[in-house]
Amino acid sequence: MLKIVKTEWKLFLREPSMVVFAVLFPTVLLLVLGAIPALRTPDPTFGDLRFIDAYVSSLVVIALAFLGLNKLPTTVASYREKGVLRRFSTTPVHPARLLVAQVLVNVIAGVISIVLLMVVCWAVFDIDLPHHPLGFLVTCLLGLLSLSALGLLVAAWAPNARSAGGWATVVFMLVMFFGGAYLPRFLLPDFLNVIGEYLPPGVGALQESWLGVAPDPAHLGVLALVTLVAGTVAAKSFRWE
Numbered sequence: 001m002l003k004i005v006k007t008e009w010k011l012f013l014r015e016p017s018m019v020v021f022a023v024l025f026p027t028v029l030l031l032v033l034g035a036i037p038a039l040r041t042p043d044p045t046f047g048d049l050r051f052i053d054a055y056v057s058s059l060v061v062i063a064l065a066f067l068g069l070n071k072l073p074t075t076v077a078s079y080r081e082k083g084v085l086r087r088f089s090t091t092p093v094h095p096a097r098l099l100v101a102q103v104l105v106n107v108i109a110g111v112i113s114i115v116l117l118m119v120v121c122w123a124v125f126d127i128d129l130p131h132h133p134l135g136f137l138v139t140c141l142l143g144l145l146s147l148s149a150l151g152l153l154v155a156a157w158a159p160n161a162r163s164a165g166g167w168a169t170v171v172f173m174l175v176m177f178f179g180g181a182y183l184p185r186f187l188l189p190d191f192l193n194v195i196g197e198y199l200p201p202g203v204g205a206l207q208e209s210w211l212g213v214a215p216d217p218a219h220l221g222v223l224a225l226v227t228l229v230a231g232t233v234a235a236k237s238f239r240w241e
Contacts, residue, residue, distance in 0.1 A: 004093070004101040012071075012105050022066045023113045026059040027120050034125050053127055054184065056117070057206040060140065061179030063113040064201045067106045068147025069154075069172040070165075076102060076155035077164035085240040095240050103148050110144050131212030135205070139215050142223035143201025147175070149230035150200065156238040179203045198222045 012018060030052065033039050039051040076099065079085050088095040121127035130136035150171060158164035176182055178196030180203060185193055197204025202223050205215035 001097055001101070004097055005104050008098075008101045008105045009108065012109065018071055022063065022071055022109050023116070025066070026063045026113060027117050029062070030056070030059055030117065030120060031124070040125070051184070052125055054186075055180070056121060056127060057203055057210060058180040058185075059117060060114060060206055061143075061201055061203055062176065062181050063117070064110060064140065064144045064147055065172055065175045065179065065181075067110055067113075068144060068151045068201075069168045069175065071109075072102055072106060072148055072151035073154040073158065073164040073168040074161050076152065077158050078161035080155075080239065080241065081160050083241075089240050096235075099152060099238075103145070106144060106148055107141070110140065114140060128210075130210045132209040132214055135209035135213075135215045138220065139202050139205040139209055139223070142220055142227065143206070146200035146202075146223045146226040146230070149227045149234060152234040152238070153230045156234040175200065200226055 033055065034052050042048045042050055076085075079098070085095050085098070088098055118129055122129055151168060154168045154171065155164050158167055178192065178199050179201070180188070180196065185196065185203070188196070198219060200223055202215070202219050205219040205223075208215050208219075
C-alpha cells in the first residue's frame with residue numbers, strides 16, 4: 001500500500017498543472033486579491049472585516065474541490081481507459097488499493113495546500129488562523145472525503161476520461177458557486193447560502209470553525225452522509241475495465 005501511495009504521489013508531482021492548481025493556486029489567488037488595496041480595507045459589509053478575511057474559506061473550497069472533482073475522476077477514468085486497472089486486477093494487489101491511494105494522495109496534497117495558504121494568511125496579510133482548529137481540521141477532512149467520493153462516483157459511471165472530466169466539471173462548478181468562489185456569499189440569496197452551508201465541502205462549517213465556533217453537527221453529518229452514500233454507490237457500480 002505504501003509503495004502504491006509513493007508511486008501515485010510521484011505521478012502527481014509529474015503533472016505541473018495539477019500541482020499548480022491543486023496546491024499553489026489558492027495561495028496565489030490570495031496574493032493577487034491581497035495586492036488590491038480596497039480588498040485589504042475593513043468593510044461594514046463583512047462585519048468590519050476585510051474582503052480577504054471573508055474570502056479565505058472560499059479559497060479552501062477551491063483547493064478541496066479541485067482535488068476531489070478535477071484530479072481524481074480524470075485520473076481514475078484514464079487508468080481504466082488505458083488498461084491500468086485491468087492489469088492491477090491480475091496481480092495480488094487488489095485494484096481497490098489504487099483508489100485508496102488516490103484518496104490518500106488527495107489528502108496529502110490538500111494538507112500541503114491548506115498549510116501553505118494558512119502560512120501566507122498569517123505571515124503576509126495578518127489574517128487570523130482558525131479559532132477552532134479541531135473543528136476546522138475535521139471539516140476539511142470530511143469535505144475532502146465527500147468530494148473525493150463524488151469524484152469516484154463520476155469515475156465509476158463515466159465511460160472514458162473525457163466524459164469523466166466533463167461530468168466532474170459540472171459538479172465542480174456547482175461546488176464552487178455554492179462555496180462562494182465565483183461570487184462572495186453575501187451577494188447570494190439567503191436560501192442559496194443555506195444550501196451552500198450544507199453541500200460539500202461544508203463552507204458553513206469552515207466559516208464557523210474559523211470564527212471559533214464548533215461546527216454545526218448537522219453540517220458535518222451531511223458531509224459524512226455524502227461520503228458514505230456516494231462512496232458506497234461508487235464502489236458497487238465501479239468497473240475495472
